[in-house]
Amino acid sequence: MSVHNSGHVQSATDxxxxxxxxxxxxxxxxxxxxxxxxxxxxxxxxxxxxxLIDLSSGIGVMNGGHSDPAVLAAISAQAAKLQHVCMHVATYEPYVALCERLVALLPHGPGTKAMLVNSGAEAVENAVKIARQTTGRSGILCLTGGYHGRTLLCMTLTSKVSYKHGCGPFAPEVYRVDCPDALRDGGYTDPEGFAARELAKLRGAFKTRVAASDLAAILLEPVLGEGGFVPLPAAYLRGLRELCDEHGILLIFDEVQSGFCRTGAWAAHQVHGVVPDLSTYAKAMGGGLPIAAVVGSGRVMDAVQPGTIGGTFGGNPIACAAALATIERLSAQDLCARARVLGERMQARLRGLMARHPEVVDVRGLGAMVAMELCEDGDLGRPAGGLVKEILAGCHARGALVISAGTYGNVIRLLPPLVITDEVLERGLDALAASVEEVLA
Known part of the structure; x- marks a missing residue:
């Protein structure tokens, strides 16, 4: 602590x-x-x-928990051997070993290949470059509510205006269609019909926004992240796969937040059995270190000219070692299965709150990627971002680190480390429930 001239004792945090x-x-x-x-x-x-009980995992990064001894040991051992050389200059084993692991866990058809970068935004940028070179087309179609990063192209792909206001002009040849909204458009009562209607809307966009023959890729998150943890229907994803095949369009899944056991599988698309042409990963992949990947079919990944993808620090040896150790720990602890159990437990607690408070209009998620949406007086047209801020402040005061999501900031999202014990999870959910009861009383 320090003391100001006024005599006030200032905390270390302040x-x-x-x-x-x-x-x-x-x-x-x-x-x-x-x-x-x-x-x-x-x-x-x-x-x-x-x-503090961590229910955010550093925005979905620490799936394997903080300070895992095996990950720390791998970082230390690699740092003592080789810190950097650049994969463009010379080949080193950790990069190759990590790509071998990724293509085994995340197959995209025969001859699956991978490449490494530093962040989710870089992975998305490189996936777009790969898609454009593969198809010879330039158009990219994305979804309202999607979030893909803060580089210029990724800001263009990102829907939420507050993340990009004043940063334009933005990248050309990016088109957007509405994300399926099961809560507001009948998706819960008629899932198959809902998916068919949404796919019909997308086909309509080929007549009003961009020709299918001009699209290199359709790029989306199988579960919206910043957009409010909206899982896209399996039938919709299957229909997208068929539509892309019909028109020679590549399908890209941004799995930066949903990957690495978070949704109950190594990738959310595996839950639904829909294989994209390309997918992107980051966040939980590195166990806290910055690393990301693009994984795709060999045909697509090898269609690019050398030098058009990559970067100086992509696949840094230490980050690769951390990622390899993280994957081993996630696998050894069967955290895909644990994510499913955690998700069921969290949704059950949140549904109890929804039953008591009309302001809670939806509880949704996939695996341990769970959210609760709030609207004023239960009116779907009046997002309750202010109430969510109050609830989060109450959680923080009670020692639980909880964060929000959604275009209007009216979604509470839960992303605990998958190693969280039942007892710690319940304490965190108790803090959330107490805050909800206090604010919505």
């Missing part, structure tokens, strides 16, 4: 936040006023030593 404000751009967003020093499993500890 001091660090003041230093942040002095030197870090205000454009870097801040969700909470926690200042975290260390983490173990599903628990974080702030600068005052207070325990």
């Amino acid at each position: 001091a660090l936040l003041a230093r942040r404000e002095a030197v870090v751009s205000r454009g870097v967003p801040l969700i909470s006023r926690f200042a975290v020093e260390r983490g173990v499993g599903a628990l974080l500890y702030d600068l005052e030593g207070r325990e």
Whole structure:
């Protein structure tokens, strides 16, 4: 602690936040006023030593938990051998070994191949470049509500205006159609009919927005992330696969947030048995280190000219070692199965809140990617972003780190580390429930 001239004792957290404000751009967003020093499993500890229950996993990164000893050991061992060389300059084993692991876990047909970069946005950018070179076309079709990153192209692909206001002009040849909204358009009562109607809308876009023959790819998240944890219907994804095959369009799934056991499988598309031409990964793949991947069919991945994809730091040896160790730990602990159990438990608790409060209009998710949507007085046309802010503040005051999502900020999303114990999860959900009851009383 430090003491100001006024005699006020300033906490270590307040001091660090003041230093942040002095030197870090205000454009870097801040969700909470926690200042975290260390983490173990599903628990974080702030600068005052207070325990926090992590229900966000650093926005879906720490699926295997904080400070896994095997991951830390792999990082240390690799750092002692080789820190960097660049895959463009010389070949090194961790990059190749990680690609071997990825193509085994995430097959995209015969001869599946992969390439590595640093972030989800880079993975999406490279997937688009691959699709354009493969097809000789330039158009990319994406969904309203989608989030794909903060580079210029990915901002263009991203729907939410607050993430890109004032950053244009944006990239050309990007087109958007509405995301299927089961809550508002009858998807829960008639899933097959709903999917058919949504696919018909998409086909209509080929007449009013962009010709199918001009599209290189349709790019989407199988479960919307920032858009509010909206799982796309299996029938819709199957229909997209057929539509893409019909028109020679590549299908790209952005699995940056939904991948690596989060949805109960290594990738959300595996839950539905729909294989894309390309898919992108990041977040949980590296166990906390920055690394990302594009995985795709060999035909597509080898259609690109050398030098048009990649980058200096992509597939850094230390990050590759962390990713390999993370994959082994996720597999050894069967965290795909654990995600399904956690998802059922979280949805059951949230549905209990929905039964008591009309403001809670939906509970949804896939695996341990679970959300609760709130609207004023249960009116679907009045998103309750203000109520969500109050609820999150209550969670934080009770020592649970919970974050929001959705175009209007009216969705509470739960992304706990998949290693969270039942007891810690229940304590976190108790904090959320108490905050909901307090705000909605």
